[in-house]
Amino acid sequence: MSYQLYYWPSIQGRGEFVRLAFEAVGVAYTDVARAGTAGGQGLPALLRFLSDTDHGLGRAPFAPPFLKHGSVVVGQTAAILLYLGPRLGLVGKSEASRLWAHQLQLTMADAVTEAHDTHHPVASSLYYEDQKSEALRRAHDFRQTRLPKFMHWFEKVLERNPAGAARGGPYLVGGRLSYADLSLFQLVDGLQYAFPVAMKRVLKHAPRVAALHDRVAQRARIASYLGSERRIAFNEDGIFRRYPELDG
Numbered sequence: 001m002s003y004q005l006y007y008w009p010s011i012q013g014r015g016e017f018v019r020l021a022f023e024a025v026g027v028a029y030t031d032v033a034r035a036g037t038a039g040g041q042g043l044p045a046l047l048r049f050l051s052d053t054d055h056g057l058g059r060a061p062f063a064p065p066f067l068k069h070g071s072v073v074v075g076q077t078a079a080i081l082l083y084l085g086p087r088l089g090l091v092g093k094s095e096a097s098r099l100w101a102h103q104l105q106l107t108m109a110d111a112v113t114e115a116h117d118t119h120h121p122v123a124s125s126l127y128y129e130d131q132k133s134e135a136l137r138r139a140h141d142f143r144q145t146r147l148p149k150f151m152h153w154f155e156k157v158l159e160r161n162p163a164g165a166a167r168g169g170p171y172l173v174g175g176r177l178s179y180a181d182l183s184l185f186q187l188v189d190g191l192q193y194a195f196p197v198a199m200k201r202v203l204k205h206a207p208r209v210a211a212l213h214d215r216v217a218q219r220a221r222i223a224s225y226l227g228s229e230r231r232i233a234f235n236e237d238g239i240f241r242r243y244p245e246l247d248g
């Protein structure tokens, strides 16, 4: 059974958290909307799926990303990783480890939404330019309050996990790499793109988070992925956008 990831083809977005899980372990997957329409894939396949006319399962997800694996369809980034974690060897075996990884992932999902809302605080359907004054206020609070709070919490999670310091750590869950580590890498990477000044300040107080980011980036498969054309560059259509005025 092949893994088929459905996500918007021109941004990293939330789909990147899933791409990184596959890339970290070298498991093949199809990035459906980026594949050729000649083979029945591409963006039309994603749109067909969302309209629930394509597959007859009656479980069309609300929004990308979503994953198809045989007859299983999973939407919501954290639920996709909950499903993939054990299958890709990216989470421990105990229920406690799996729930903790899931909780970490859901907290990252909250941070992702808040990062998105710095540039679209009023409505996703409006242009940034039409909500710029609200965005400036929202981004100010994000930089001053929320960003340090999220990073400080992940720093504490790492600090309180001594097992994670060994064997190539730090890691968030137990003594080995999990999908939560890959996701924290992506969250930090995106925030560094969007808020380079604020992140430099905040990461001074979160050295373990910074170290985890760097070590994930240096893993052989991840480094090779990041240097490949499969890694879409950050851009101002995605979740993490570089608008210098929002960085203070």
Ligand SMILES: N[C@@H](CCC(=O)N[C@@H](CS)C(=O)NCC(=O)O)C(=O)O
Residues within 6 Å of the ligand: 013, 014, 015, 063, 064, 065, 075, 076, 077, 078, 109
């Ligand atoms: N909570 C969902 C959010 C999914 C989501 O907002 N997807 C975006 C792209 S990153 C989208 O296409 N949304 C369309 C919509 O909300 O109408 C997740 O974490 O996967």
